[in-house]
Amino acid sequence: MSTGVADPLIPIEPISFERFEWKPRAPEMYSRAEVMRQTGPYQAAVTAPIAGWSPRLPVEALADVEDATRQLVEFDLHAQRTLANDSPALGPMAAILLRTEAASSSQIEQLTTSAKQLALAEIDEGDRANARAVVGNVHAMEAALSLAGDVSEGSILAMHEALMLHQHGFDPLLAGRFRGEQVWIGLGEAGPRTADFVAPHHDRVPGAIADLVAFVQRQDLPVLVQVAVAHAQFETIHPFPDGNGRTGRALAQSILRNKGLVRSTAVPISAGLLVDVNRYFAALGSFREGDAAQIIHELARASRIAAVTGSDLVNDLAAQLEDSRAKLAGIRSDAAAWRILPALVSQPVMNAKYLVQTLGLGEMAALRALDAMSARGVLVEMTGKSRGRVWQHSGILGVLDEYAARIRRMSAE
Template sequence: MSTDSTDNLIPIEPISFETFDWIPRAPEMYPRAEVTRQTGPYQAAVTASIVGWAPRLPAEALADVEDATRRLVEFDLHAQRTLASDSPALGPMAAILLRTEAASSSQIEQLTTSAKQLALAEIDEGDKANARAVVGNVHAMEAALSLAGEVTEESILAMHKALMLHQRGFDPVFAGRFRDEQVWFGHGEAGPRTADFVAPHHDRIPTAMLDLVRFVRREDLPVLVQVAVAHAQFETIHPFPDGNGRTGRAFAQSILRNKGLVRSTAVPISAGLLVDVDRYFAALGSFREGDAAQIIHEFARASRVAAVTGSGLVDDLASQLEESRAKLAGIRSDAAAWRILPALVSQPAVNTKYVVRALGLGEMAALRALDVLVERGVLVEMTGKSRARVWQHRGILGVLDEYAARIRRMSAKETSFE
């Protein structure tokens, strides 16, 4: 859907501006020229109220949204059928889809990690800072879905707290709290006067967030339109000192679940946005200028990517689970190895501590079960140590890494999902 013609515009009230004065903090930390540039008046954005917005969607945009919505519903039904085919795998499969969405959302912010490193970080193994940060995003997504019954300012704060408690270098005191200072992004180290975008003054955040929550509670809008506009408004408000992008995409998941558009799991929409990050950010810019068409189209497009790639991921994980079941043929049905197997879908790298904690097995029973899984070729011990051992399911890790590689290839080729 092109937005070059005014026929395709979806008007929304643009941001306005208000003027404040800025004096650089700790001016001794910056060159005198920079201090001079950043001393004086600057303009901060003021978000317009959207609670009463009445969208006028052109026929092409409406068809775009309806098609993307249908694809999401089909994906959700496919996931439900696959997950329901073996109920013990339901939780683990849903969990790995959520983790995949969190990893893609983090990658938009240049936080990249492998499936293996992320799995290790979940069991407190490995020392990769990015992996630990992505674990925080996983917890933010979990909070988003668990609190989706009612979207409130408190639930948004809980998402941010779950995210930032794992962020190295971020003061945990500010996790789950709206910012109390001016923020901006783009040019300008000592102040906002030369920034690309200056977010609203922090005094405006409570009113703006209340308006946003009331907008989300409306029941008279197409869900994908509501998700896209709510996300763009959240990013414009920029209510936190850090973590706004990842919290905002967790917020989008919360709305999808709250509205009942999807029920079985997280939808990997961030993977779809990751296919063309520049266009996603440009769409946020257009929204601030008064045109919601581009961000709505980006979410529709991302939903189609999510439906296609997510269905493939579910099928590939189910195949790995089936292959592993076949390797355990002949082992009695009440053996502990069978209890560990479904958990490997969501946690494809495990240590004894994880198995004991997650499955309630005794340590010796856990070790015997892990030995069985190694003997049958389901797991591989990866440390070569006699103590502090870690086991991995290479097939599941391979599926997850191939999924990430596919998204990268789509980005390079700009694959069309129109």
């Protein structure tokens, strides 16, 4: 597939292969034809070490990376300036950008949900399995940023545990542990012999991750190059039985924070990758074949999209806060509504239980504040019930849905 990249090849050692024998487990679960297809030798990938890789970047590639880096820094500064104008909203605004990144990363894996369903899942309302799965990705992103000071094997395991611990259908005993079996991508129900890509044998995972961590800890590489190559190598290693894509994109956020490229929040890079998922996956394939140029270009491209769309998202959310403040004018300054307002940025759907747990309000005080905000047109009660009521900020949800729609429109262009 052509990616439109004019840069010459940026060489990196390609994967090699080693031979193993495969015999389907529980053959009675598959057709005889499938058992025959999946019985015999197969080739598993062997990742080349990257800890000592010395890239030779063409001038055009360097300019591309420098431009994307500058835009990410400008986005981060813009977010900091916007948030500084309203310091109580700093935490919530950062949280919603992180949640946006988690939702886009999940969508790459065909896990889609709306802003409303995601917010409902965060307060244990609603029953959408995809929304609950995305909440796990939010927790993985949170772990990635909280552990960014030390990108290590331990922090990678912690990200995976946060992601998968409560995922429906996933054994919780495997969360935060490297896989102990062969995995593959593509065709092959009973075995890897017809797969598109067979990841390294599980015995090679710890050593490959140690090499990856050594690469991340280097201080002599352009950060976006380091992020792109580390991410591609992680996806090639495929160290977990499930959740590798989402953990790998959480790792990218951790490296960006670790290197100090961004400081205020998560960067919605996955939204940029989501604009053309086929190009992203093709770039990972090119990396395995020995060409790092494509994944570096895709990461730079995604960073520019993230900077532009992320800045607009920050502006639109700040405008919603200003509009809501105007509607609350006249309410005394110590009223609970003013404490609730900034929290709506990160949690635009609320119930009294959430406010009791997160803001320490009494239940009656929380209910009175929610009713007062409804009366002022800030919130809308969405259940129509007298008990178990839930309120939403329709303006903030609209901004988040429009952001998602914008990314979809860009992908269709």
